[in-house]
Amino acid sequence: MDRWTVSDGTDTVTLSGDPERWLVELDVSNPTTPGDPSDELGTNDDRARRLLEAATQAVAIQGGGRLEYWIERVHQRSDDIPTQAGFVPYRDLLRLRRELPALITDLVVRPFTEPDAEAFLECNNRAFDWHPEQGEMTSEDLATKQAEPWYDPEGFLLLEEVDAEGEPVITGFCWTKVHADEKPALGEIYAIAVDPAHHGRGLGRELTLAGLSHLADRGLRHAILYVESDNRPALKMYQGLGFECEFTSRAYQRIVR
Numbered sequence: 001m002d003r004w005t006v007s008d009g010t011d012t013v014t015l016s017g018d019p020e021r022w023l024v025e026l027d028v029s030n031p032t033t034p035g036d037p038s039d040e041l042g043t044n045d046d047r048a049r050r051l052l053e054a055a056t057q058a059v060a061i062q063g064g065g066r067l068e069y070w071i072e073r074v075h076q077r078s079d080d081i082p083t084q085a086g087f088v089p090y091r092d093l094l095r096l097r098r099e100l101p102a103l104i105t106d107l108v109v110r111p112f113t114e115p116d117a118e119a120f121l122e123c124n125n126r127a128f129d130w131h132p133e134q135g136e137m138t139s140e141d142l143a144t145k146q147a148e149p150w151y152d153p154e155g156f157l158l159l160e161e162v163d164a165e166g167e168p169v170i171t172g173f174c175w176t177k178v179h180a181d182e183k184p185a186l187g188e189i190y191a192i193a194v195d196p197a198h199h200g201r202g203l204g205r206e207l208t209l210a211g212l213s214h215l216a217d218r219g220l221r222h223a224i225l226y227v228e229s230d231n232r233p234a235l236k237m238y239q240g241l242g243f244e245c246e247f248t249s250r251a252y253q254r255i256v257r
Contacts, residue, residue: 006054013051015058019065021132024055027071040087045081052085060088073247087252092229096243100187100214100223103241105209108175112156117142119170120158127193128174134191150177155218157210159194159203171198174211178218187215189225205237211239 003016012027028047052069052168059065070085071078079089112120121137129132145151155176163169177190189211194203224246227234 004025004058006051006058008050008054011047011051011235013055015055015067019029019059019063021256022055022065023070024067024069026051041139045169049085052082052087056086056254059256062175067254067256069252069254070166070249071252072249073090074250078250082252085254087254090250090253093251094235095246095249096227097224098212099213099223100221102212102223103209103235104213105206107203107206107210108157109157109159109207112158112173113152113153116158116170120173123170123173123195124191124192124193126196134193143184148182151186152176152178155211155214157207159235160208171195172203172207174207174214175209176214178215178240185220187212187218187220189223192225204234205241207236208241244250247249 002018003014003075005012007013007061009028014025014027015022016025017023025228026048028044039090048072056069061069069082071082074092081188082089083084121139121142124137125135128137146191155178157176159172159174159176160168162205169250172194173192177188179186179188189208192204192207192211194201212223225243227238229235230250
């Protein structure tokens with residue numbers, strides 16, 4: 001992954017990734033969020049817009065590519081700056097939240113072990129073949145996630161069943177995460193999926209409950225998860241389990257030829 005910055009001496013824009021996806025991050029010295037109604041003079045807006053334009057010019061000089069810029073906790077004016085800089089909104093990610101504990105499930109799951117890596121990756125990549133981040137995961141990607149300080153194999157729950165030939169197979173998983181730096185600590189359903197060959201059995205709901213039960217057993221009192229705004233089946237399931245939308249993050253993109 002490449003990483004480089006453009007700065008005017010006060011504010012900085014960082015680009016990381018490659019031409020397929022340059023992730024744009026802004027560092028504006030004024031702490032007010034770009035587009036915040038409290039920034040009445042629009043000073044922060046102008047600086048953020050100039051940084052996005054600088055990022056676009058930098059990518060053009062390098063031969064072009066796709067830029068992606070995220071705004072967390074969007075509000076009514078959030079679209080103003082990116083669209084004025086030539087970006088278009090293309091993806092909304094909802095953060096859902098609920099109190100713990102939740103309902104109890106009788107689904108039997110077990111923690112991940114290293115010999116499970118290949119089978120997990122096969123299940124994950126079949127389930128997330130459409131997903132821009134979770135899809136096409138490699139063993140190196142998995143190792144990188146496992147090296148994170150928050151990683152705990154006890155919270156990486158696998159559903160293992162026996163196939164028609166009597167062989168054990170992983171048919172789904174619920175990967176949880178604990179945000180220990182939050183006060184109080186916060187649980188998360190980090191990634192959850194069911195192998196497409198086993199859709200329609202209600203396993204997604206039961207895996208979610210298994211993850212929530214694990215987080216509650218850790219003494220946590222709230223859990224979050226992120227879901228695509230257009231994933232209606234998942235949204236319906238989560239809302240049925242008592243999750244409510246806390247806020248929306250939005251991604252913007254611009255293609256530079």
